[in-house]
Amino acid sequence: MSWFGITPLKKFPAPVLRPMAPFFVAGLVIAYGVNSAQSAMMQSDEWKNDRRNIYAKSSQH
Structure with missing residues (x-):
C-alpha cells in the first residue's frame, strides 16, 4: 500500500x-x-513520619 509514493x-x-x-x-x-x-530518603528521620510517605506507619483505623 502506497500513500503519496x-x-x-x-x-x-x-x-x-x-x-x-x-x-x-x-x-x-x-x-x-x-x-x-x-x-x-523516604526512610530517613526527616520523612519517616510524614503522611505522604508510603513507608510510614499508618494511624488510620
Missing part, C-alpha cells in the same frame, strides 16, 4: 538496537540509582 513498512538494513544498547543499559542504571536514593 511512500511505503510505510519498508525495511531498512540499518542496525538500531546494537548501537543503542549502551544507552539502554545506562538508563537502567540511572533508574535503579534514583530508585535506591529515593527509597533511602
